[in-house]
Amino acid sequence: MNSNVKLPVDIRIGVIGGGQLGKMLIEASRPWNIQYSVLENDLNCPAAALANHVILGGLKDAESIQKLAAECDVLTYEIEHINSRVLMELEESGKTVIPSARTLQIIQDKGLQKHFYQKHAIPTADFVICDNPAGLAEAVKSFGGDKVVVKQRMGGYDGKGVDIVTKSDIQTGLFQSPGPCVVEYFHENITEYSVIVAADQFGNVVTYPLIEMYFNPQSNLVEFLFSPAETTPDLEAECRNVAMHAVRELKSPGLFAVELFVTQSAEVLVNEIAPRPHNSGHHTIEGSYTSQFEQLNRILLGLPLGNTEMIQPSAMINLVGGEGQTGAYKLKYAEKLLSEPGVYVHLYNKSEIRPQRKMGHITVMAETLQELLDKAGKIRDWAVFE
């Protein structure tokens, strides 16, 4: 099947959530003049200044989501912690929701997500589900190794709700889970990758080149990533195949980030899937022929998918609030950054800085991967606020 949508198009898009992902989604739509409504509980949110209309309301509030749906042709979301039940009702009543409400429900619950992987032969770390936190000590007995990963089933975000814990801390009661959780086998010395996957409304699915990540060990936030990854064509192909397979099985259009672990024995495992543009895909704004945000616009509008190839090797550095930073903020080395060729500064228009808060990001482009890594390494030191 194919698109027969024509530009200019008279489709209004509603986004649940008005953060930086919503902001960049609207930015990418501007050459096509798409009408955007945003639901957020803060009129100073990043997407507000760009949206054509902002509905003030909670992201879990059914009435607010219905209000958004009533004025839009297509609904999407830029955060998982929203009311998926009302999305399902809206779908039943004929509204287009992308990705589907069922997809969101699977992804919202890390227990359901793991069952989904198992059911569809999507490789993932071994796990047990522990719905009664008191039974955690018993549950970890079956795992080899000293440590396990404990993931809260609901509500995790940006590394929050995920703990790497020793089995002895669990058995002595030093670590206690606050709620139902998934316990996973802990793979030592894994490499983390991400694949952005785009699925259109007609069943076509494409992947972006593999993205390699560097995480800050303290904050567990992505600090630095680059693409193409420094790996073999075989591993690149396997990662992209696994990611594409996982998204195909969701049977929903959308723009997804599939986070992968590659173990020391070169096993590719799906860690989790985000059903939205992702921090690990921000370099595509400048580095790819079609950015993840333009791609999601194409998907939402029923247009054909864009080319996912890279124009040049690219890196992305997050601009996050430093320790003790609050209130007003300025980039300390704005002039240095803007004087460097192939460097792009994105600020998210947040009213105040906070420690670890994502305030923006920097894209770095270079003609070769080696040049890119050298440049990104230098520029990382300038990615600070004063």
Next chain:
Amino acid sequence: MNSNVKLPVDIRIGVIGGGQLGKMLIEASRPWNIQYSVLENDLNCPAAALANHVILGGLKDAESIQKLAAECDVLTYEIEHINSRVLMELEESGKTVIPSARTLQIIQDKGLQKHFYQKHAIPTADFVICDNPAGLAEAVKSFGGDKVVVKQRMGGYDGKGVDIVTKSDIQTGLFQSPGPCVVEYFHENITEYSVIVAADQFGNVVTYPLIEMYFNPQSNLVEFLFSPAETTPDLEAECRNVAMHAVRELKSPGLFAVELFVTQSAEVLVNEIAPRPHNSGHHTIEGSYTSQFEQLNRILLGLPLGNTEMIQPSAMINLVGGEGQTGAYKLKYAEKLLSEPGVYVHLYNKSEIRPQRKMGHITVMAETLQELLDKAGKIRDWAVFE
């Protein structure tokens, strides 16, 4: 001298004119969240949906321009046919106007422009100024060749106000000039080029790679352009030097397009200068590390100039209204265009199509110039509305 402006920056920019150039200027500022006010006499103008504030008023109306100035830190304009006297008054009272009011006054009057070239040894076609249209027959006597170019001193735009006329039509009275004009020697078989030149607030001036143009012989609109040009490094260097020299002599910050003629004897002549982003620079949005619109944002904000190199060879095709087309419109081959790798569609959000009206443009990128020209030639046929 250098910039010490830091991001985020608290500078509000005012733009006189709300057309597509203003729209794309604001689009380019969105990653930095710059506040924009626009003056235009139509609330449905292309820039209105993106501006933070629209002031409804005439572009020649002193009071409206003063109102815009009162709420902004820096003023610029995206069209030449505005009130330059009030800009001069605002400058005198301490407001920053970029490019300067004096620059605009020189450029508004093709007679002054020619005197400026002559005074600063900027090569240009031989000319006489004919302020009394009745004396035109006498004025053309001194020119060699059969034809001359007659340019109205004031008000020309997009090829309007410029006529290529035979001397006999003038001498028999078949052609009459409606007002004071410049008569120029007509060079046969010239090649047309453009150079985008950026001058910051600290005296630094840089040029973009040479742009080669293909004009539609009927409408005299640019229909197709590409960069880098198909020429020798020597001619490229000479064109960029001439353009840089011309802009340096204006002694004003700003983003300029210098339109050049290269004669059959390889003489480089300045045709005219536009003191704003230009149709011939639209390919820089995707094709250059720093687009002409981001570059003007940098200049207006007092930030350092960005890298003007190209990422890949790029072409630009205008999307203009066809003969007899009025009212509502759709791109006839939107799906084909969006399925082609390295092709970008920009629509200007104009409410109605009209014959020859600029409705949008298409950027085409390719890894080599030959691939680019083949691709642009094919895509040009799809650049039509239904």
